[in-house]
Amino acid sequence: MKKLVILTGAGMSAESGFSTFRDKGGLWEQYPVEDVATPEGWERNHRLVTDFYNSLRQGLVEAEPNAGHYGVAELEKYFDVTVITQNVDNLHERAGSTDVIHLHGELMKVCSSKNPNDSRYIRTLKDDEITVPHDAMCEDGSLLRPWIVWFGESVPKLEVAAKCTAEADIFVIIGTSLNVYPAASLVYYVQPGTPIFLIDPKEVNISANLHVEVIQQVASKGVATLTERLKAYL
DSSP states (O other), X not given: OOEEEEEEOHHHHGGGTOOOSSSTTOHHHHSOHHHHSSHHHHHXXXXXXXXXXXXXXXXXXXXXXXXXXXXXXXXXXXXXXXXEESOOSOHHHHHTOSOEEETTEEEEEEXXXXXXXXXXXXXXXXXXXXXXXXXXXXXXXXXXXXXEOOXXXXXXXXHHHHHHHHTOSEEEEESOOSOSTTGGGGGGGSOTTOOEEEEOSSOOOOOTTOOOEEEOSOHHHHHXXXXXXXXXXX
16 A cells, blocks of 8 residues: 555644634634743643633534545545644544544643653543643643643654655645644655645645645545545555
């Protein structure tokens, strides 16, 4: 099986009704980044941050994967698929994708606020646990915090994602502007001559050094179009 690596961003989940952060009307217009997505914001007011992510989890539980998510999962029948996502939702997994790398963390997981990436303290919340109390404690004695990579923090899965990208026989980008670093740098790990597809309804600035086949559609329609085009590589 050929190795198919798919990088997804906010546009992947937009049709599921799950709020995106950067688009017009997105969450960053409602909540200042520095208040809810930085270590400093957590130190200033962990109650506000906890409430913010509790609210996001409620929205995620109510959201459903869209046809794009299901289409990506279906590609596992024909390719060795790895999804690298900038999204913190679990919609890829709920649609059936089995190999998902989350660059920016996972909304349904909590961790130690002292050592966020200590795997001993990272756990997945059940649907009846999505409202985390303000004073919930981790086993190491620190407050529980969302397992989210905040601004100013390192991206622990970036090296794994870069290695996976370098091994791709086909590379696909869905619903991301390629303006969010360091995730946007992954495209430069694609080996020369590797086919690259980009699905996005909006115009995306692409480096002149890259040969990219653009599918200017929303994720649900674009993945269906992509599936047809990928038949040429079977």
